Amino acid sequence: MLTDDEVRDLFSAYHDRELSPERSEAVRAALDANPSLKGEYSAFCRMLDSLSAMAAAAESPLAGVAASDAPKEAIPPDLLSGVQRRLQKRSGGRFYGDMWSRLAGILPLELIATLVLIALVLAYAAMTMVSARPAPAPTGATPSVTAPR
């Protein structure tokens, strides 16, 4: 039979199911036999549940909707650009020396490509409309018709 202190030392391993079946059974029996110790184990589990809940809340996609409710772990928006700046500075401009590589870091390449494509399509459409439009008639002028002699 395990002593109370021995059981307390096994709380963690018992919770994580890291004990052998025999050891696990001994802990379970000891907890069943001692309501006070069982209460201690429940409190221990509750603390671990709270940690899990805390981790889950920070990862929840809904958690960051409002800035005030944003989880502490929300990624800083300028983390990548900050890394790029530091690398550029510390490498003496050898890395991230050009604007495009940094821009590609801030904006995904797919987004840049889509924006460029949209801009090209709009430019083409504008040019087509301008060339297809008929020339406006001069205002106030009536076409002069000369009768044939």
Added chain:
Amino acid sequence: MTLDLEAERALVERLRRRDEAAFNLFVRAYQARVFSLVQRMLGNRAEAEDLAQEVFITVFRSIDSFRGDARLGTWLYRVAINHCKNRIKYLDRRVTRGHDALDEEGGKALTEGGPVMSRPDRPDEAMQGAELNKVIERALGLLEEEHRALVVLRDLEGLSYEEIMTITGLPEGTVKSRLHRARAALREAIERGLGYKLPEQ
């Protein structure tokens, strides 16, 4: 975002060539995990932002030393944990304004054993959401960095014992016994912060 093994190998090859586009991809893929880990270890957002950047810079510089025995993410955790431990030691040596602010808010009460929160009529009322999270975060900050790392890796990041062994370089038995001591220490710190024993249910 989790990369499969093949994609990860290809990414590592590109990182070794110091391919900037690959590095951008790498940072985007892992920044959430790294920042979350660092933030939980340091408990200070500004320090975490700074340190998370340093972690990625270390990876950029030392990717050649990645042998591929472990997954890239596990190796990255190792780099991050080592950075965190060094930063915690540095911050402990240097009394920062942040620590002073924490003391004013109740860190002193925690270390001296006094309750941080007023004792509620019903203890379970204090065990709700944000309030409890604050107490846990403060209690985490009071653990030794080795203990804090184990609790963060296992109970907050949800890593397996095997991954923790790879990250910390500790044998299995040591991880288990230290994790147990870390959890017991955390429980004590939380109860000191609350001013009463954790309720059973």
